[in-house]
Amino acid sequence: LLLLGLIVPARAQQPDTTTVTSSVEELSAEIAALKAKTSTWDKVLAALPEIFLAGLQALSPQDMAGLRVMVTLGPTREAWDGVRFWSNPSSGLMGSALAVCAWLRGAEVTAICGPGVSAFLPRGVQRHDVTNAHGMYEAARGLWPDMDMGMFTAAVADFSPAPLGERKFKKSEAPDGFSLDFRPNPDILHNLAAVRRPGQKVLGFAAETAPDMDALLPLARAKLARKKADLLAANRVNAVGSGFGTPTNSVAVADARGREEIWPSQSKADVAWELCTWLLRI
Numbered sequence: 001l002l003l004l005g006l007i008v009p010a011r012a013q014q015p016d017t018t019t020v021t022s023s024v025e026e027l028s029a030e031i032a033a034l035k036a037k038t039s040t041w042d043k044v045l046a047a048l049p050e051i052f053l054a055g056l057q058a059l060s061p062q063d064m065a066g067l068r069v070m071v072t073l074g075p076t077r078e079a080w081d082g083v084r085f086w087s088n089p090s091s092g093l094m095g096s097a098l099a100v101c102a103w104l105r106g107a108e109v110t111a112i113c114g115p116g117v118s119a120f121l122p123r124g125v126q127r128h129d130v131t132n133a134h135g136m137y138e139a140a141r142g143l144w145p146d147m148d149m150g151m152f153t154a155a156v157a158d159f160s161p162a163p164l165g166e167r168k169f170k171k172s173e174a175p176d177g178f179s180l181d182f183r184p185n186p187d188i189l190h191n192l193a194a195v196r197r198p199g200q201k202v203l204g205f206a207a208e209t210a211p212d213m214d215a216l217l218p219l220a221r222a223k224l225a226r227k228k229a230d231l232l233a234a235n236r237v238n239a240v241g242s243g244f245g246t247p248t249n250s251v252a253v254a255d256a257r258g259r260e261e262i263w264p265s266q267s268k269a270d271v272a273w274e275l276c277t278w279l280l281r282i
């Protein structure tokens with residue numbers, strides 16, 4: 001939130017005095033309304049992020065107003081017995097940064113969150129919680145026809161283990177170890193990009209292990225084509241300060257018109273802001 005607080009005023013068009021006055025008025029009104037509603041100062045403190053965001057929203061360009069944006073974020077968990085699962089360490093931070101940026105810029109945002117996503121989402125963002133890849137696909141498929149943009153940041157498990165049963169699998173059942181069969185999961189981005197109507201825009205991500213940023217760009221280009229996305233951001237998951245769970249990201253970006261860029265490591269909020277701007281222009 002603090003990062004966004006620094007970024008948004010810098011990115012907003014020079015606020016004129018009317019914008020500043022009205023944002024201050026909106027903030028004062030929010031605080032007054034909260035004071036009236038809550039009996040303790042603790043409750044006001046708990047609401048500070050929302051008050052802060054209301055101020056940021058008032059300062060942001062409303063260039064995504066009227067757009068309906070769906071964001072998938074976080075990991076998925078694929079159960080292989082009654083209590084254990086196959087997953088990855090995605091935090092959902094990149095997706096929450098995109099959801100917050102789109103919301104600040106006036107979009108109506110729906111977030112489909114994998115399990116364990118604790119990244120901040122404003123109350124104005126509609127949140128759907130899902131557990132596994134099939135659940136995420138069903139939720140996204142149902143919402144997609146009504147959306148203008150899809151931002152697919154979730155680290156969806158590409159495969160699910162065929163479950164060994166509903167109960168906890170016992171160590172004594174496999175004294176020499178055991179194997180699991182994995183079945184492919186639906187590729188949400190690929191399937192929804194394939195059925196998009198004209199005007200619907202698709203942003204995809206790629207988590208890649210690459211030796212350097214130059215090697216990342218061809219991977220972004222290849223995934224853009226394979227997934228039929230409009231814009232694809234590949235990030236290095238094997239570099240310090242980039243990838244799963246970090247507040248910053250190093251990305252190589254490619255779009256379907258052939259424009260390509262490599263961005264230096266920057267905050268995920270900054271990456272999200274730039275990606276929203278790029279998506280609006282294609």
Ligand code: C5P
Pocket residue numbers: 072133152153154155156157158185186187188189190203204205206207
């Ligand atoms: O093929 P890969 O997993 O590298 O592709 C990454 C991109 O595809 C991300 O945008 C991710 O959210 C999306 N994806 C998906 N469904 C899957 C696998 C990936 O939407 N089953």
